[in-house]
Amino acid sequence: MTGQDQKRDAPQAPEASQRSSTSFAHPSEAEFAHILDFYGVHWKYEPRSFPLRWEGDLVVEMFTPDFYLPDLDLYVELTTLKQSLVTEKNRKLRHLRELHPDVKVKLLYKRDYHRLLAKYGYGPLAQADVNGFDRVLITAEQLRERVAEMGRQISLDYVGTQPVLVGVLKGVACFMSDLMRQITLPLSVEFMAVSYYGGQEGGVRITKDLDREIRGAHVLMVEDIVDTGMTLNYLLHYLQTRSPASIKVCTLLDKSVRRIAEVPLAYVGFEIPDEFVVGYGLDYMERYRNLPFIAVLRPEAREEGRPPGKAEGELEK
Numbered sequence: 001m002t003g004q005d006q007k008r009d010a011p012q013a014p015e016a017s018q019r020s021s022t023s024f025a026h027p028s029e030a031e032f033a034h035i036l037d038f039y040g041v042h043w044k045y046e047p048r049s050f051p052l053r054w055e056g057d058l059v060v061e062m063f064t065p066d067f068y069l070p071d072l073d074l075y076v077e078l079t080t081l082k083q084s085l086v087t088e089k090n091r092k093l094r095h096l097r098e099l100h101p102d103v104k105v106k107l108l109y110k111r112d113y114h115r116l117l118a119k120y121g122y123g124p125l126a127q128a129d130v131n132g133f134d135r136v137l138i139t140a141e142q143l144r145e146r147v148a149e150m151g152r153q154i155s156l157d158y159v160g161t162q163p164v165l166v167g168v169l170k171g172v173a174c175f176m177s178d179l180m181r182q183i184t185l186p187l188s189v190e191f192m193a194v195s196y197y198g199g200q201e202g203g204v205r206i207t208k209d210l211d212r213e214i215r216g217a218h219v220l221m222v223e224d225i226v227d228t229g230m231t232l233n234y235l236l237h238y239l240q241t242r243s244p245a246s247i248k249v250c251t252l253l254d255k256s257v258r259r260i261a262e263v264p265l266a267y268v269g270f271e272i273p274d275e276f277v278v279g280y281g282l283d284y285m286e287r288y289r290n291l292p293f294i295a296v297l298r299p300e301a302r303e304e305g306r307p308p309g310k311a312e313g314e315l316e317k
């Protein structure tokens with residue numbers, strides 16, 4: 001195997017807010033900016049004016065869309081339900097499209113914010129559960145880019161071998177399915193499952209074991225998140241007893257500030273702060289797994305979502 005164990009410089013999960021330095025003409029614009037920040041969508045406020053009408057050399061009518069979203073290459077003009085304003089804006093937009101057919105611009109009613117973002121893969125999707133979280137920590141686009149990078153690196157490091165990817169259900173489902181499609185080597189995939197039992201001792205129990213032997217194989221443990229490191233520590237010891245040729249760990253998220261058991265991480269997607277996150281496979285009480293991004297759960301939502309009589313420790317992973 002080429003390459004060495006390396007914990008690559010994992011990006012910090014980004015925090016975006018350009019709102020504080022902008023003065024908006026209307027409160028609904030500030031609200032829209034807030035929603036864009038929430039989903040991690042970059043924006044510029046009124047960055048460009050388009051001339052619409054001239055008298056001689058003199059520009060006598062201009063149109064300045066409220067926002068430009070560089071990631072989507074889209075201008076957005078917000079509007080209210082007042083019909084006279086809508087008619088006027090529609091006239092200007094028609095004119096703009098005639099003069100600049102290459103410019104993408106959208107007139108947006110307040111109620112359409114979320115629908116627009118959902119269309120581009122950012123927003124709450126259909127009936128997905130979105131009420132419990134505070135903010136988006138890692139967007140769908142950032143996940144795509146980082147997972148592709150990780151897949152490229154793993155493909156280089158494991159060249160000439162047929163690694164066995166071992167994932168621990170269920171949180172790893174999204175990451176595993178995206179990561180394996182970015183690895184350009186013959187490989188096989190195994191899944192294990194564990195559950196946690198509470199009480200004074202506490203501990204991990206394997207509820208689903210590997211389907212095949214891994215003796216002599218190059219094993220890559222694929223994890224959604226390493227928090228205290230206890231689960232991984234237990235599993236690494238267990239897998240070592242099966243005599244693989246090598247074992248390395250690839251985790252999407254690393255909450256290193258909470259580490260108790262020191263576990264070697266060869267590949268880390270994102271270093272994240274000490275907050276409870278959901279989405280992209282990660283759940284709280286089985287909810288939120290289907291969000292296409294990673295979001296921070298509101299602390300109150302952890303209390304609200306807990307079924308009566310169920311302690312947080314008695315859970316499947």
Ligand code: IMP
Binds near residue numbers: 171230275282317
């Ligand atoms: P450990 O503390 O490293 O043993 O992590 C145990 C497991 O707890 C992880 O594999 C996750 O399933 C779960 N977990 C830890 N932190 C989070 C989180 O922020 N969101 C969702 N699940 C988490």
